[in-house]
Amino acid sequence: MKREKRSNDSVHDALSCDDILCDILLWLPPESVFKLIIVSKRWLSCICSYAFRRSYLKRWKVSSHLLGFFVCNSLYLGRPRGGLRRGKSEPALPLLSTSKEGDDLKYSGILKQLGYFIDSSNGILLCGRHPKTYYVWDPITKQKHQLPRPRVYFEELCMAFIVEDSPDEAMCYKVIRAKCETRLDEVNNVTIETYYSKTRTWCYSTLTCTSILSLCPWLVATVVRGAIHWFAVKGNIAIYNPEDEDRRIALIKLPGSFDFDERVLGESSEGLLQYGISCKSGMEIWILKTEQDGETSKNSKWTLRYKLNFKTTWKKNPKLMTTFSTCSKSKETQLLSFLPRNSESVYIRTGDNIFVCHLEAKEIEVVHYDGRGSSILWDFSRVAPYFKPAWPYSSLCQDGQSTT
Amino acid sequence: MASSSSSSSTQVKKITLKAADGKHFEVEEPVAMEMETVKSFFVGNEDAMKDMVVPLLNVSSEHMPAILDFYRNHSEFRKRTPPPPAEEVKAFNEAFLENKSDEQLMEMIMAANFLNTKELLNFLTEAAANRIKNKSVEYVRAFFGIENDFTPEEEARIRAENEWAFDGLDED
Numbered sequence: 001m002k003r004e005k006r007s008n009d010s011v012h013d014a015l016s017c018d019d020i021l022c023d024i025l026l027w028l029p030p031e032s033v034f035k036l037i038i039v040s041k042r043w044l045s046c047i048c049s050y051a052f053r054r055s056y057l058k059r060w061k062v063s064s065h066l067l068g069f070f071v072c073n074s075l076y077l078g079r080p081r082g083g084l085r086r087g088k089s090e091p092a093l094p095l096l097s098t099s100k101e102g103d104d105l106k107y108s109g110i111l112k113q114l115g116y117f118i119d120s121s122n123g124i125l126l127c128g129r130h131p132k133t134y135y136v137w138d139p140i141t142k143q144k145h146q147l148p149r150p151r152v153y154f155e156e157l158c159m160a161f162i163v164e165d166s167p168d169e170a171m172c173y174k175v176i177r178a179k180c181e182t183r184l185d186e187v188n189n190v191t192i193e194t195y196y197s198k199t200r201t202w203c204y205s206t207l208t209c210t211s212i213l214s215l216c217p218w219l220v221a222t223v224v225r226g227a228i229h230w231f232a233v234k235g236n237i238a239i240y241n242p243e244d245e246d247r248r249i250a251l252i253k254l255p256g257s258f259d260f261d262e263r264v265l266g267e268s269s270e271g272l273l274q275y276g277i278s279c280k281s282g283m284e285i286w287i288l289k290t291e292q293d294g295e296t297s298k299n300s301k302w303t304l305r306y307k308l309n310f311k312t313t314w315k316k317n318p319k320l321m322t323t324f325s326t327c328s329k330s331k332e333t334q335l336l337s338f339l340p341r342n343s344e345s346v347y348i349r350t351g352d353n354i355f356v357c358h359l360e361a362k363e364i365e366v367v368h369y370d371g372r373g374s375s376i377l378w379d380f381s382r383v384a385p386y387f388k389p390a391w392p393y394s395s396l397c398q399d400g401q402s403t404t
Numbered sequence: 405m406a407s408s409s410s411s412s413s414t415q416v417k418k419i420t421l422k423a424a425d426g427k428h429f430e431v432e433e434p435v436a437m438e439m440e441t442v443k444s445f446f447v448g449n450e451d452a453m454k455d456m457v458v459p460l461l462n463v464s465s466e467h468m469p470a471i472l473d474f475y476r477n478h479s480e481f482r483k484r485t486p487p488p489p490a491e492e493v494k495a496f497n498e499a500f501l502e503n504k505s506d507e508q509l510m511e512m513i514m515a516a517n518f519l520n521t522k523e524l525l526n527f528l529t530e531a532a533a534n535r536i537k538n539k540s541v542e543y544v545r546a547f548f549g550i551e552n553d554f555t556p557e558e559e560a561r562i563r564a565e566n567e568w569a570f571d572g573l574d575e576d
């Protein structure tokens with residue numbers, strides 16, 4: 001910087017040191033810091049940098065923003081031979097957009113090239129068609145990876161998708177396919193195949209469990225702090241941590257009643273597994289707490305965090321109730337999904353309407369989305385909110401980095 | 405004999421620091437050792453005598469009294485049992501920043517960075533952040549004396565790529 005703005009040069013010097021600039025910016029809350037990317041090129045690359053992001057996320061909770069909801073019709077995705085075919089006019093990857101960014105994504109045409117929606121992690125999409133074709137797509141850099149063909153064939157399977165934070169632009173992720181045992185004879189292991197973006201290969205392994213288990217097919221895992229959680233049959237969840245080298249899969253009994261219509265898993269604000277179930281009368285939200293029990297063994301315990309009656313909750317929101325005439329339909333209210341790393345609110349729906357329900361205050365807000373006209377087979381579809389982490393990105397950063 | 409040894413132990417050793425402009429400051433040893441830069445001058449440097457003058461190349465004498473005052477007070481706060489009430493620390497910190505211009509604040513941040521003292525640096529960077537919090541981009545540029553080096557097209561592109569970041573109000 002040649003131009004003199006101040007009498008004293010030291011101010012420029014102070015700011016020419018990236019450490020000091022970072023130290024100052026680390027004190028600013030998210031709503032204040034991100035718009036400063038347009039101060040100058042150096043500030044842009046500093047705020048977008050991996051080093052700053054790492055330090056910042058240790059100090060601040062940065063929320064993600066909702067782009068919309070992906071509809072994943074399980075009739076098509078895990079379609080048995082001779083099963084139901086998707087109509088020509090029906091998009092494979094419908095997005096119920098709730099934002100401008102969602103609209104842009106929807107009309108960009110990319111969604112037509114990805115097959116069906118499977119999962120999203122850290123804003124990155126995993127899509128494709130079982131059992132051979134999988135794509136990973138980054139909406140920010142627009143990078144699209146087609147995974148090589150998996151090496152083993154599973155009649156029925158479930159998936160997991162983990163995106164890791166990486167210091168460079170390259171996506172870093174794991175895709176796991178796990179076999180769901182359909183045989184009636186009882187097995188205490190699970191066969192999985194893991195694709196790791198760094199090695200670019202599928203890797204076959206067997207996980208063992210101390211008890212007999214079978215995973216529920218065609219679902220995706222909920223990943224909490226690197227650990228994969230799959231629903232297993234007979235009211236269990238199976239937990240596997242890919243970082244553990246002993247290749248074990250643990251089984252934990254799910255709490256609450258088995259008489260439910262919907263059940264979902266998610267991550268709580270404090271980074272614990274949460275489990276929600278809903279039936280006609282209401283919903284329950286449970287949290288799994290793990291305590292170190294002695295030297296080696298861990299003790300996991302479920303605690304009921306919220307229990308809500310749909311009818312009384314709707315009565316607390318009379319205005320919405322009349323607008324959407326949900327009074328008579330209150331019995332149809334269902335739990336839809338958790339929000340990322342959030343235990344304060346959940347998504348619920350009645351009919352075609354999606355709402356966010358604030359659990360503590362029992363307040364309900366409507367979520368407006370685009371695509372109401374499309375017919376959604378709710379009973380056969382998973383409707384998954386699509387969140388993108390709120391972190392600035394600029395294509396200028398790549399070519400701008402060296403200029404400072 | 406006995407009296408001379410006791411008098412030397414009660415008398416706190418002093419270390420002489422030399423600011424960038426050559427001015428000397430006599431500082432009690434524990435206070436001087438709050439600065440990692442001074443500490444590392446002596447530690448592992450067997451030849452360094454305690455009566456040597458430590459040059460502080462990046463610290464102007466203008467800020468030395470205030471900085472030393474900060475160390476003295478904060479090390480006293482840390483030692484005190486029971487710990488001082490939060491209001492007392494807050495009152496000291498507020499008084500410390502009062503009448504300091506933005507430029508003086510930035511110079512002191514530079515000094516704290518050079519002296520390598522986490523506590524002072526954290527305190528000052530937080531103060532600087534508070535002064536630019538919720539301010540407009542224009543204000544921030546003026547505060548730090550930064551030239552906008554984006555072309556209007558580039559700025560528009562960044563805004564478009566990160567629309568969500570600019571959703572809120574663009575106040576003062």
